[in-house]
Amino acid sequence: MSFMFNPYPYDDPNAVNHISFNSELKSSITPDSPASAKKLAAQVKDMLSGSPRCIIGLDGYMSAPMDSFKGLLSLQLALNGIQVDTLSTETLFLDSDTLYEKFLPYLPEDRETDPVLLYGSRYEEGYESLMQQKEIEKLSARLKEFSEKGKGVLVIYGYGALIDALRPFYNLKLYIDMTQKRTILNIRAGAFSNLGSTRQMTINHILRRSYYIDFEVAAELRGQLIHNNEIDYYLTGDNPDKIKMLPVNTLKALFDTMVSYPLRCRPVYLEGVWGGFYIKRLRNLPEDMKNCAWVFDLIPMEVSIAADIDTMELEFPFYCFVQVIGTKLMGEKSAKKFNGYFPVRFNYDDTYHSSGNMSIQVHPNGDYIKGNNELGRQDESYYMVVTGQEAKTYCGFRQNADVEEFIEKARRAEKYGEGFDHDEYVYSEPSVAGQQFLIPAGTIHASGRNQVILEIGSLTIGSYTYKMYDYMRKDLDGNLRPIHTYHGDKVLRRDFKESWVRENLIQKPRVIREGNGYEETVVGEHELLYFSLRNVRFFEKYEDETTDRFHVLVLVEGEKCLIRSLTDPDRCFEQNYLDMVIVPAGFGPYEVINKGVGKVTIHKTLLKDGFENE
Template sequence: MSFMFKPLAYDDHTAINRPDIPASVREDIVFGTVQSAKCIAEKAVSLLESGKSGCVVAVDGYASAKFSDLSGALSQAVRQRGCRVVLRTMDEVYKPVEELDAMVAECLPLNYGEDPVLLFGKLYEGSFSDFIDRGKAEKLLEEMRNLPEKTLMIFTGYGSTSETFSALTDLKVYIDVTPKTAAVRAREGKLINVGDKTPGPFAELMRRNYFVDFEIILKNRKRLLTQNEIDFYICGDHDEDFVLMSGQDLETILTSLARYPFRTKPVYLEGIWGGEFIRKVRRLPSEYKNIAWVFDMIPMEVSIVVDADGREVEFPFFTFIQKCPLPIMGEKCTERFGGYFPIRFNYDDTYHSSGNMSVQVHPYESVCKEYYNEKGSQDEAYYVIATGHGAKTYLGFNEDADPAEFVALAKQSEKDGSDLDYAKYVSHIDSVPGRQVMIPGGTIHASGRNQLILELGSLTIGSYTYKMYDYNRRDAEGSLRPIHSAMGEKVLRTERTSDWVRENIAIEPIPDGEGDGWKQYIVGKTDLMYYQTKQLYLEKKAEFSNNGQFTVLTLVDGEEVKVYSKSNPEFCYRQKFLDIVVVPASITDYVIENMGYQPAVVHKTMLRTDD
């Protein structure tokens, strides 16, 4: 799994959810930036005309939100109603750039020995208040308290709705942006780090985003959502076509959606080892080559789309989670993982590609917490969906291998580009469709060429892949891909050999129930990881219980299945080949019905209940 630094700008319009939204809510949705501004202006002016001498509208948002587009239209609309306007921005109250850089430096260490291209960092634990100069803030607060009669202050910027200013804000507007759009804007130089004056170099900007800016922005958004403080919510992906709704209508839409099986909108990324399977199956435009990763359900990176009378309304998926954690994940999961969706799903595509994924290892819990301030281990799992000739999955060390020798050669290769006979040291299993392997942190592994893998991962907010060997390949810009042998050596569990792999993390399927036209098997389970996987062979239909939590379904073979609530069949989703669908905890018992002419195979993922 990779950070979403350079997603393709392509929009996949197949992942549409159609919950039953009340007609009154659908009719209240406002489309268009100017129309949205007029709606907010009407409310603000009504407050001024009701006796308030002055009114403050705070306009906050996710990274890359276009505040100027809205504030300009809002200012014009208010002046046309005969009111005065005062414009203020968060830039006026941030601490100096040099002070902010020093403050976050601990989260962005310059440790080139362990992190040669400075990809990793430590998650920031503070909030917007740390970025605000108290003297400057007090001066602005005093101005808010003493606004002249019939005067509207439009206060914009990251943190304008934060607790520092919340009590004196009359209307709170939040411009949300999907992570993909934010990443595209960053690549185009349209995103500035919180408190900065100009965009920094792309790699530095995105590193700080992931470990600092996104953290404080998401904490503030969660507070606004959970405390129902948003008066107007805007879907802000499209500059001239904002979509506005009231905070109450946002809650109605998302709580309605949380009763349905749902699918998130995938994001596609090219990579040096990318393949052709997903591109062909999903009919992606021919100009996109080497699709390496498909972020189908990476909770912090994807979005969710709702149909509103034929118009697509798109929200960041994590906004959905922050607003509706209990109906989506259940009480135990929400409490255990702090309100984060604890499993991620993406496709790794090396089908008919130029080579393997890198030989790599991920950190386990103690390293994740110490180095990155993460919540737990970065564990993964591979499920083989399709293979070409000679496909292999590399996992663990060979029984007769010397891991210390492997590490020494990996370090030498990192220095001088010498070739490494990785197959002499790293064991492999032949890949066949339906094979599941679990990959707890510390396990050496790689997905070989010529296969499509469903990759699952545990909850780490960031992504930490220590490449031990990458075949001396160069990236699209011609640079050697970074190797992390120093950190890899720290976490390698050298006792995990081929025998240990077969006994512990590449188990044979275990029967787990059958009925009329279906059989189910446990295919992935280990005490070292908190989720497990199952494989359902389905000819007709089968019923299952969610056990107070969620289940994630992937159609890995077959044409189409329908997933629906047993007690409320109208809560349904028609799932196509390779779609990943979440059955939320709000659905107690669910049905999977095969809608195709051939048998279907459904991969199922859920939290272990025997922890």
């Protein structure tokens, strides 16, 4: 998949989980920024009644409104007659040139192999490796002196304020979090420009560094802070005027309650040159959207998860949710196998009534990307949800295709802008609703025009879509879309041709379970993929159970279903057409009830038996 460089600024109001939560704990959540600052000021005033000093550490995810909230808190403290001094962490970071050199191995600048500088390697050395040790020691000495002799309040705010070296000095520790979509939108608006950087860069280069470096160090620290109870309060920062504040124990209790329900994430919608209009109309997306190419319904690192408790809505990054409650959500074996990451990603690709196909592309195997600190290969699958006239799906090469000739023509298209007939080389099948295509790493593939596909893939954190041909097409900014034949050539499976594809990747459904009025079939399963893809068809209802393995259910045919626990019917989710719902690993026995008319189909994804040994 590629990174979310340009999300549409729309918060889907229907993608909210309705949760029954402990009323006493709910009362500990403040509803907006003024209330949060006022509550903190009152707590600090109380603390100062027993001590002449208080040190506050205020950290946050990239683009979090720390400066404005620090100012609001300072005003509230001043109203209480409390003296406040503030210090920013900006001076801690290595200078911009040093950071640039440090990151070159992670963000190489070879435009022959990566024309627009999109790819890189995940950085795993942590926040303090980006900082000057002498500056950390100097600030530590300042904090030590204040903790012994100071008066009033000292606020240390900014990125990395809660690193290990500084955390022991604080009397109160705060963390402002952000959803990934809002973070990207803030970056595009100029609200953030990379940790320690004073260089002027293009938006794509800022985002590239953010994904491989800044987001990684921030997410690692956030997970550590919450998991180990090393913050006092967690604050939601997407709306600077309505920052909600939760004691960390309340946050964990809320997540613990949420994971006892079936859950839907809040999607991110993106326009694109091949974008269609089916999802846009289905979900009443804003009229001024050009189209809707991608729907990130469950891309774990990009989406958020929202819950309403009575009249209060709270929204969190889904990856933060996974960091805190991942074992209960995914299952113990899955959490261990995938290092705490949610292991499967889901999205819709919509070319319905669009201007063209998706690009002809390929994804790498595990050996190729593990050198980039990734966890494994990038495998995918396409499930045909809706198909229109002349819809087709590309998968593998034609039986007699000269693959080397295809690669040479793709290179000439990249270098000289010479188009060619890709249909002579790439095999395609007419698309039929309900058909499943498997796309293991190395398979040349693309979704054709005039269809909506449910794309399901393996865990990947970086960007690993290598376009081999894109029809000489320009992007929405009018620039020729980049091609990546250098990488694509190295990972392309020349042997994945028509006969092998038809035998292995386009499978006939096989029944594995049936009962009173329902039938469950495997529609796609292969030794190269660690997940199993299934359909469950029924008129009235069917029963199932999660046993240390989550299920993801998509209503691909039908109007509405109710997913609810058989042991506690109040734990339920009302699912509409194309809603994507996670049934957590610890949910236990459940039923899915048809609330519409006619026969319905649920597309079901789960990890295969023995996945942990693959």
